[in-house]
Amino acid sequence: MAATYRIAEAATLLGVSDDTVRRWIDSGRLTVRRESGGPAVVDGADLARLATRLREAPEPGTTPSSARNRLTGIVTNVVRDTVMAQVEIQAGPFRVVSLMSREAADELGLEVGVRAVATVKATQVSIDVP
Secondary structure: OOOEEEHHHHHHHHOOOHHHHHHHHHHOOOOOEEOOOOOEEEEHHHHHHHHHHHOOOOOOOOOOOOOOEEEEEEEEEEEEOOOEEEEEEEEOOEEEEEEEEHHHHHHHOOOOOOEEEEEEEOOEEEEEOO
């Protein structure tokens, strides 16, 4: 099943306001759909593509430096081989790449468009699913 996000969730994942997401929808930059007359939702893969296009380098000195840092974002790329997986997350303006076992990536269900949390500690980046 494809991941979908409500407007407020999409805004949080992109690091922008709800109003910005609504303007992008109105201008055609992002598309939404309504499921059974429910709230408008954005397709996770579409959101991941936009997150990748919006990527910009953070200001110097603004990157996280504490082991308590958890960066919520959206998976923008997953490359698997027989043993390992490379997972890329866009968390607002931050691009985070993690190498993990393929088994871990499979168990977490990490695919483009899925919400994930990168936990940063020293040289280790762990990926969790909220």
